[in-house]
Amino acid sequence: MTKKNKIIRAILFIILVIFAIYTIMPIFWVFVTSLKTAEEARSFPPTLIPKEVTFQNYQLLLQDEQMMRSFLNSIIVAVPATLLCVIISALAAFAFSRYKFRGKKQLLAGVMGIFMIPITMNTIPLYLIFQRMGLLDTYAGVILAYQVLIIPLNIFILKNHFDTIPVSLEEAAALDGATTMQRFTKVIMPLSWPGLSISFIFTFRFAWNEFVLPMILISSPSKTVFQVAMYRFLGLYSIDWGLLSAAIVIGMIPILIIIIFFQRQLLQGIQAGSIKG
Amino acid sequence: MQKKKWMPFLLLLPALAIMFFLMIFPVFWNLTISMHDVKTTNINDVWPFVGFQNWVKIFQDEYFLQSLKVTLFFVLGSVFFQIFIGFLIARILIERVWGTKFFRVLFILPWLLSATIVGFSWQWMYNDYFGLINGMLMRLGMQPVNWISDPNMALISLLIANIWFGTPFSILFQESSLLTIDRSLYEAAKIDGANPLQSFFNITLPLLAPFLGINLILTSMWSVNLFDLQLVLTGGGPLMSTTTASLYMYKQGFEQGNLSIGAAIGIVLLIINLTVSFLYLRALRGEEA
Numbered sequence: 001m002t003k004k005n006k007i008i009r010a011i012l013f014i015i016l017v018i019f020a021i022y023t024i025m026p027i028f029w030v031f032v033t034s035l036k037t038a039e040e041a042r043s044f045p046p047t048l049i050p051k052e053v054t055f056q057n058y059q060l061l062l063q064d065e066q067m068m069r070s071f072l073n074s075i076i077v078a079v080p081a082t083l084l085c086v087i088i089s090a091l092a093a094f095a096f097s098r099y100k101f102r103g104k105k106q107l108l109a110g111v112m113g114i115f116m117i118p119i120t121m122n123t124i125p126l127y128l129i130f131q132r133m134g135l136l137d138t139y140a141g142v143i144l145a146y147q148v149l150i151i152p153l154n155i156f157i158l159k160n161h162f163d164t165i166p167v168s169l170e171e172a173a174a175l176d177g178a179t180t181m182q183r184f185t186k187v188i189m190p191l192s193w194p195g196l197s198i199s200f201i202f203t204f205r206f207a208w209n210e211f212v213l214p215m216i217l218i219s220s221p222s223k224t225v226f227q228v229a230m231y232r233f234l235g236l237y238s239i240d241w242g243l244l245s246a247a248i249v250i251g252m253i254p255i256l257i258i259i260i261f262f263q264r265q266l267l268q269g270i271q272a273g274s275i276k277g
Numbered sequence: 278m279q280k281k282k283w284m285p286f287l288l289l290l291p292a293l294a295i296m297f298f299l300m301i302f303p304v305f306w307n308l309t310i311s312m313h314d315v316k317t318t319n320i321n322d323v324w325p326f327v328g329f330q331n332w333v334k335i336f337q338d339e340y341f342l343q344s345l346k347v348t349l350f351f352v353l354g355s356v357f358f359q360i361f362i363g364f365l366i367a368r369i370l371i372e373r374v375w376g377t378k379f380f381r382v383l384f385i386l387p388w389l390l391s392a393t394i395v396g397f398s399w400q401w402m403y404n405d406y407f408g409l410i411n412g413m414l415m416r417l418g419m420q421p422v423n424w425i426s427d428p429n430m431a432l433i434s435l436l437i438a439n440i441w442f443g444t445p446f447s448i449l450f451q452e453s454s455l456l457t458i459d460r461s462l463y464e465a466a467k468i469d470g471a472n473p474l475q476s477f478f479n480i481t482l483p484l485l486a487p488f489l490g491i492n493l494i495l496t497s498m499w500s501v502n503l504f505d506l507q508l509v510l511t512g513g514g515p516l517m518s519t520t521t522a523s524l525y526m527y528k529q530g531f532e533q534g535n536l537s538i539g540a541a542i543g544i545v546l547l548i549i550n551l552t553v554s555f556l557y558l559r560a561l562r563g564e565e566a
């Protein structure tokens with residue numbers, strides 16, 4: 001490596017480090033605050049490392065039935081919503097990738113166009129539709145509503161990935177008498193893990209984080225999801241920064257778990273070029 | 278292989294049904310709501326028909342017009358910096374300097390969090406007295422800044438938080454696209470005596486253009502529609518300086534209960550999204566030709 005190259009690499013590395021500090025700072029700050037006592041969180045000037053590490057904020061939260069219940073509710077809703085959404089999108093992507101039919105190009109463009117509808121605005125009609133279907137204040141209703149969050153992007157990601165799988169593999173399977181569904185489940189799906197992982201992570205991200213839909217569609221406190229409970233919690237304890245920070249950290253846990261356990265799949269997905277539409 | 282003609286439609290049916298009933302149909306329902314006087318209080322009664330009154334009302338409402346200006350600044354700023362920084366970081370990441378695997382995973386994190394969490398975290402960063410940023414500024418002997426309590430500063434602070442929130446997606450997207458470009462093209466260009474800038478404009482940009490288009494559209498739409506970040510970070514204040522049209526829609530519809538006004542603003546947002554996407558697509562098509 002030449003000396004000039006080394007200097008360029010060092011500069012690039014420094015840019016990455018600066019961006020990393022920007023990325024990590026707010027998360028680090030919330031995490032540090034969650035370990036402080038209420039007094040230290042409101043001390044001036046602020047301390048970067050807690051003088052006295054305490055878990056009292058987490059203890060208080062774990063005793064808060066509403067928050068814990070809402071965390072469980074979020075899992076009850078987000079996991080099936082994610083699975084359902086990826087399956088539905090994968091079927092559609094399979095059709096777009098493997099079949100020729102009239103109006104395909106226009107339909108694909110239309111799917112992308114649907115992404116432009118602000119979901120917040122659709123909440124009122126959804127409320128009215130679900131009211132007529134008796135789906136208000138039910139988990140099933142929320143799971144169904146969550147389907148709208150990311151289907152278009154999923155279809156694009158998965159179609160793109162399916163396109164990279166040689167058709168010859170399926171033709172071989174078809175000669176052996178495989179049905180369409182078997183080709184889909186036995187050939188396409190197992191070969192698509194990088195694309196599917198990206199799709200799972202993205203979908204879960206939307207389902208876990210959604211705020212307006214569950215706020216409007218769910219009315220009983222026992223069925224509230226975490227994001228809504230947390231928003232109300234923020235209003236309730238607006239000065240107890242330590243406690244609020246602990247709530248935020250708990251809200252990050254599922255996302256951190258995903259990052260830690262799926263980082264390999266995520267990196268593979270990026271490298272396979274699965275994310276571009 | 279394609280014996281059954283109805284097969285693709287069967288496969289598409291669940292996705293299309295959901296998109297039609299839960300996305301497209303509600304838009305038309307919203308159009309109806311915007312032409313009636315619907316409030317949270319009379320939602321289950323008969324809706325009085327008012328024609329275009331709500332539409333006239335919003336375009337005479339100076340707060341709404343102000344929120345459109347805020348939206349313009351917020352969206353332009355978000356899109357420009359998210360795409361620009363996203364490209365810069367993605368470009369560096371594919372160079373495989375030290376620790377790229379670690380950086381790659383770390384950089385995705387903000388985008389995976391919820392707007393509520395991001396809003397709170399940044400509110401706590403920006404806090405006038407106990408926030409980390411002012412704490413560090415004062416430790417360095419500088420004046421503290423009223424990041425979110427100064428009406429002239431709040432929108433910029435919001436923008437910084439949203440760049441933090443949204444850039445990871447652009448990094449992911451662009452990195453994934455850059456990796457599909459055949460590296461040998463660059464080597465060939467180098468042999469022909471092209472400098473890095475020429476390679477960028479003659480190889481990278483044209484090959485990246487279609488993906489860049491989708492990235493631009495997604496980033497713009499997310500910025501136009503985003504409201505929960507503002508809601509938690511600043512509540513739209515001070516003096517409505519951070520109330521974007523999307524947040525105004527939420528406040529009118531859900532906090533004030535003026536569902537008709539909310540629906541009308543929602544349709545304005547949809548029109549903005551469609552126009553912006555159309556312009557991007559046209560610009561990109563122009564570039565290809």
